[in-house]
Amino acid sequence: MPLYRLLYRSEIALNGSKDQIDHQIDQIVSASEQSNHLSGLTGALIASGGVFIQALEGPLGALEATFEKICLDLRHKRVNLIELAAAEERIFPEWSMIRVAQGAQMIEICTVVGVRESGRLDTSTTSALVSLMRNILLTKSAGSLDNEVAAGASAAIRLPDR
């Protein structure tokens, strides 16, 4: 079955204190982990600076159905589809859904996506973006920082000079 990857950005519209919001996001991640597991999707979520960035990958039908659910959700605003494209392989095969913890590289990602508030990004940029997401996840779980990989990936997503 052909594999697709979807990347979107939205503004968090949750109410409460910082801790409460954090708790709610963890709940969203665990709920989506369960439902993604059933529909064969994998992916990761960044929630930082008032913005969600989520990558989802899997078969097209499941991806479209899940994205429609995401679009019905009022817990975020201004959902902006960054990419929907065929993918060669899963970037996040280990995780039905996982939250990417706060870190230095995340600012980078948010900047890239934030600058282009609307409109889609080209595939090379988004590929680099999700690779960076994966690296953050791996370095956090390995407990060591693979600087070289992270730096390479973050260089790749830098927008061309304008």
Add this chain to the structure above:
Amino acid sequence: METIYSCLRDAHDQDLLWIAALVCVTGVYASISLARHASRVEGNSRKAWAAVAIVSSACTAWATHMVGLLAFQPGMQAGFDPLLTLMSLLLTIIGISASMGTAIGSRNRLRRAGAGLLLGLSIALLHYLGQAAYLVTGRVTWNVQLVALSLAWSLPLFAAAMVLSGDKRNSLRHLAGPLILSAIALLHFAGMAALELTFDPRISLPESALPPDVVAPIVAAVCAALVVLAFMGLRFALAARAQAIRDRSRLKQLADLAVEGLAICRDGTIDAVNGSLATLVGCSQQDLKGRTLSSLLPDTPLSKLSEHQEQDGELFTNDGTRVPVRLLRKIVKIGNVDQTVVAIRDQRERLRTEQRMRTLAFTDALTGLANRLQFNQILSANCEKANATEERFALLLLDLDRFKFVNDTFGHAMGDELLKRVARRLSACCGSTTSIARLGGDEFAIIVDEELAQDTAETIIDVLGRPYLIDGSIMDIAASVGIAIGPADGSNPSVLSRSADLALYTAKHAGGSVYRRFEREMRERAQARRQLELDLRRALVREEFEVHYQPQVDPGDGRFQGAEALVRWRHPERGMVPPADFIPLAEEIGLISPLGEWVLRTACEQATGWPSHLTVAVNLSPVQLRDSALAARVMQILQDTGLPGSRLELEITETALLQDEETTYNTLHALRAMGIRISMDDFGTGYSSLSYLRRFPFSKIKIDRSFVRQVPEDQESVAIIQALTSLAAKLNMTVTVEGVETAEQRAFTVSEGCNQIQGYLISRPIESVSIRALFNEPLQSVA
């Protein structure tokens, strides 16, 4: 009484008495069974069988009496007077006939009592005539007292028996038979006891007297006939019973076939039910027998049920559910008995169907939302409530931007899927109590509390604007929302809807993806626009349009080359209306074609009054260009006015070329063939597609005024004009620069080699009279 008893015991042959009793019983059975048979058959045979029954009953009485007399042992020689004996039989037949004739078919007690008396009298007559016919060799004395007593006792018994036989109650009716038997016995034996015979050898039997040996066989024959009749009666009865059983089972089958539940009741207790009712209640037919009807229909007492009109009720089934039913009561004669039949019709299926029909009538089949019909009702209800309570509510009308594009590009199936998703997203945006409807196409309506209106509108615009991923395609649409508050912006549904519609119109004109609240000015603007539209429609007929001309000159020597025709509207009240105010409106309402044609004709006409080397340039709208008959029409105008094609220039904009290139291509080439020149107007502002310059036969490019405004200071504008001029020269086209207002700008155009200029520096657009005067001045130059 003692006399009677001793008479029975001593003076009778006991065996014969038993035979008398047997004859009586047999005869009575024969009479009754034949009478019943008569009641079952129809036509002439009915009367015949009734007669047989009556004769047999009379014969029974007579035969019984005769056997009784034969059993009598007076202890002397006895004989029978043949005439009196025969008369006793005949009179009995007549008497019983009369009695039956009186009683039959009547329930009147007095009448039946009369019939009973008649019966008694005829039987009494039979007895006493019969006894009178009994002759002995002795003296006969009558105990008158006993005779009177027998009559006094038996006659009322007969009357009572007849009354009882006509009673409705079975138990009383069964008493009639024994009563008649006892009355007969009383009459007979009292009569016998009243007879006192004293042997007197001097008295001999008359010659005519028939001895018992002769009478006995006759009586026996009658008895035999009665036995035969009894057997016939028995056969009839058995056949009738078998028929009744067949009928009943057929009736039961018929009842079981009925879809309706049927219960036959007596005094509120169920006697029988059909299969349908048993199935409906959920038990066997046998189980229902003996239950009260009120255990099935607790809310509907039998007495309240109408015999003429069905009514609604609830049936309690065995598993405790309540089934809505329709009920009808009927009194039906089953056999000879009136019984109450209750028909019970299950309404669940009908109600379900009705519900489905209602759902279909009031819902949008595609999205499952309310449809326009239902929404109108909801809106009316809200308006009424708002008017009564001053409680405000918001009506949101929304419309999808770019939906038509999706529908046209991806197909209707995709459009439908998109609408379904829009409906689901709308439902997600609003609370469960909010009314959401699809009014048709891509139009939706929502009613919310006033204070939620803006938040809801914002959420809707956000959520509906999120991408739709359908079968690998990404669809981006957006929503525009118009809000009107009831009752402030309209106290009735139509005014309120119009207000919301105006707000929606404003939102769409603001570019979409926004919401607008209704404002009074919108109504005023709409009214003004409507007024302008009306005026515009009349303006052509009233000849309110004028053609003005802006001269075009050679920038080098300042000589006139021609003029551009420009339409002006002299409104009777508002004065001159600028083209920007009415041209788009004229395009929208389809007035641009006749107006454009009028301008063309007028310009051609007026240009014929100019010196013959001057050209006239006329603008063509995209609508005109789409008309495949345009070339023929232009040709006609040239013929009518006499203007050579070489003096006409038609200006078209780039947007006109976007639609239907094929037609446009053909039209432009046909015009070129007439010698008409085509110029590309406003070049540089739109797509400025160079391929158009190559594909279409342009002879001139008009550089838009916006580029000229900043020359010669702005280097970029200078570069663009230089590039366009050299491009035009290479393509063998001339260049006109519009909007030249200063001498520097003119000098710049001269240095760049532009062929023609037009602008305020030369002249603003002027009336036709003035331009003619200008062109006809001896010095044909403004330089």
